Amino acid sequence: xxVRPMTEPLPEYSWWGGGNPPPxxxxxxxxxxxxxxxxxxxxxxxxxxxxxxxxxxxxxxxPKRRCSPKQLEHLANLRERRERSxxxxxxxxxxxxxxxxxxxxILQARxxxxxxxxxxxxxxxxxxDAPEIVEVAVxxxxxxxxxxxxxxxxxxxEPEAAAVHGxxxxxxxxxxxxxxxxxxxxxxxxxxxxxxxxxSFDLGALRHSRQICGLPKLGLARDRSxxxxxxxxxxxxxxxxxHGNYRWQPLGGGHRALDDCLAALELLKExxxxxxxxxxxxPEFRDRLPEEWKPFLTAGDADDRR
Numbered sequence: 001x002x003v004r005p006m007t008e009p010l011p012e013y014s015w016w017g018g019g020n021p022p023p024x025x026x027x028x029x030x031x032x033x034x035x036x037x038x039x040x041x042x043x044x045x046x047x048x049x050x051x052x053x054x055x056x057x058x059x060x061x062x063p064k065r066r067c068s069p070k071q072l073e074h075l076a077n078l079r080e081r082r083e084r085s086x087x088x089x090x091x092x093x094x095x096x097x098x099x100x101x102x103x104x105x106i107l108q109a110r111x112x113x114x115x116x117x118x119x120x121x122x123x124x125x126x127x128x129d130a131p132e133i134v135e136v137a138v139x140x141x142x143x144x145x146x147x148x149x150x151x152x153x154x155x156x157x158e159p160e161a162a163a164v165h166g167x168x169x170x171x172x173x174x175x176x177x178x179x180x181x182x183x184x185x186x187x188x189x190x191x192x193x194x195x196x197x198x199x200s201f202d203l204g205a206l207r208h209s210r211q212i213c214g215l216p217k218l219g220l221a222r223d224r225s226x227x228x229x230x231x232x233x234x235x236x237x238x239x240x241x242x243h244g245n246y247r248w249q250p251l252g253g254g255h256r257a258l259d260d261c262l263a264a265l266e267l268l269k270e271x272x273x274x275x276x277x278x279x280x281x282x283p284e285f286r287d288r289l290p291e292e293w294k295p296f297l298t299a300g301d302a303d304d305r306r
Contacts, residue, residue: 011044026055037061088282098237099278103296105235109271118193122260123202124165127158131205134167137257138188146188148258150175165255178213186218197251197264199227228264235271
């Protein structure tokens with residue numbers, strides 16, 4: 001077959017079925033691949049709205065070179081590495097950062113339990129809206145009760161709240177009012193890190209109750225308090241896409257102030273006793289991990305690193 005000069009323009013054809021279709025023997029690059037041929041110089045083309053489809057004469061094309069067994073093995077290894085790289089990226093996105101957050105939660109719990117002077121506080125209230133305190137408890141690091149008392153509110157306990165904690169208006173009728181136990185509460189938490197399970201709710205209930213009674217602030221600084229519910233949520237690592245945060249976990253206490261304080265202390269001990277180390281299931285990509293993750297990585301049993 002004669003070779004078309006480079007200066008001669010390629011003939012243009014219409015799409016098959018049109019007024020000027022290409023000769024039957026001309027093939028597209030995809031058709032050549034199905035025939036096991038490598039494309040040579042194009043001998044025609046079809047111009048569409050989106051692209052130009054080049055046409056080739058199979059007689060001018062050479063067979064595709066067959067790969068050697070070694071080359072086939074190399075290609076298979078490349079495909080496997082690309083797939084593992086994709087899986088590694090997915091692990092990083094969905095699991096790796098959660099394991100790292102869990103490790104940080106464990107270290108924070110251990111730091112609190114080992115090195116910090118802390119108390120755990122819990123309240124029961126008249127309800128969720130404009131809550132008033134009906135019971136308050138504070139325990140120390142050993143679980144000793146520094147304060148455990150019912151409190152008489154100015155209003156009534158909502159039936160929904162009573163159904164949860166079991167405290168009724170009759171049970172607090174003769175209880176001390178908040179002003180009578182306020183100084184005792186202040187002394188119980190003074191100078192200590194205050195922990196609570198759902199801290200914002202407890203502090204909000206205390207703030208609302210003291211404002212009703214015209215009491216002074218407890219003097220609790222933001223850096224002297226910590227929410228165990230948020231810490232435990234990071235430890236458990238159940239991500240909530242809807243809220244864009246970790247899912248809160250139930251405390252598992254008895255919905256009475258002292259019982260809930262003791263349950264929160266057990267969760268703190270659970271976190272502090274866990275291992276902060278985790279394994280990367282794709283060790284060949286460890287160099288792609290964030291530097292702050294690497295102190296927590298282990299290739300073997302994490303407990304061996306404790």
